[in-house]
């Protein structure tokens with residue numbers, strides 16, 4: 001192959017002058033002189049500019065074509081999800097990590113391990129769901145700086161849920177995906193979890209910014225088979241889905257700028273996180289103090305950037321109150337204790353889960369004082385603690 005390439009290269013070097021010489025022989029001396037002068041004389045500035053332009057066009061065109069090809073191929077491959085790509089990984093064994101604690105609920109039908117940060121709003125949402133349904137689970141506290149507990153996983157965020165299935169342990173990523181999959185499963189446990197997850201493939205698509213993104217596009221959808229379940233309406237299901245999205249895309253963005261509003265508030269928030277997460281049991285004293293010091297400093301600065309990014313008011317507390325008042329206004333128009341009626345639905349659990357992540361922070365105390373959130377919040381807390389989802393299943 002290599003010799004072939006060399007041979008072609010040598011051939012082109014040798015052949016060209018010979019051909020030129022041959023042709024000049026046929027058309028006479030004058031012509032041959034002209035031809036030679038046209039080919040050998042130094043180029044005029046105009047033709048040189050032209051050549052540069054052609055060359056630049058060719059190089060640019062090839063790069064463009066290669067880039068388009070790369071993007072199109074990547075997209076084609078991912079959209080087709082070949083070889084099971086896009087479906088959750090099934091591990092032969094549970095990743096070898098230290099279990100921090102076990103939460104015993106009345107329902108032990110699933111073997112669940114939750115990888116989390118205790119005060120991450122997305123993790124709190126998943127815990128609210130698990131507790132409401134009385135599901136037992138093990139907790140692995142992830143060190144937010146070193147993340148050694150996630151070494152085994154390609155997905156590097158929390159929450160991650162690992163659930164035992166027939167042929168191993170299935171890994172579920174993303175709070176809303178986890179909740180929709182488990183809710184669909186609980187509605188019909190005869191339909192195995194490994195079958196439910198097939199309805200939630202991770203799809204690659206071109207984002208508005210031109211980059212390829214991966215997302216479970218139906219992550220807010222619960223599988224109800226063919227009929228709307230008893231006590232639900234189609235509109236009700238749509239609204240529940242929209243408020244779950246709101247919790248992830250609006251309410252969550254109020255948190256950081258509020259709990260890290262000042263340098264001292266940021267340290268206080270981290271101290272509370274460390275208490276709730278029992279960091280002293282899971283990390284060395286040196287690790288605890290470095291997480292508090294480094295983490296609070298970084299988050300205080302990040303909070304300011306997020307305030308701008310999400311267009312929060314100058315006084316960030318006001319944006320937090322506005323968001324919660326929107327939620328309370330909705331509950332008032334519905335005239336029921338919960339969004340779900342007499343019992344919480346996934347929208348209630350999402351909003352409650354997100355807010356519970358800042359329960360011990362000054363921002364939440366202010367929220368209680370300046371809005372009427374406490375009534376609904378305390379009813380939610382009681383319902384989750386009683387495992388109402390299990391009791392009424």
Ligand SMILES: N[C@@H](CCC(=O)N[C@@H](CS)C(=O)NCC(=O)O)C(=O)O
Pocket residue numbers: 117120121122144156157158159173174175176
């Ligand atoms: N969409 C994801 C978001 C999860 C997420 O952003 N988690 C944060 C913690 S609150 C995280 O793990 N960030 C990466 C990191 O800490 O390095 C979900 O709903 O689970």
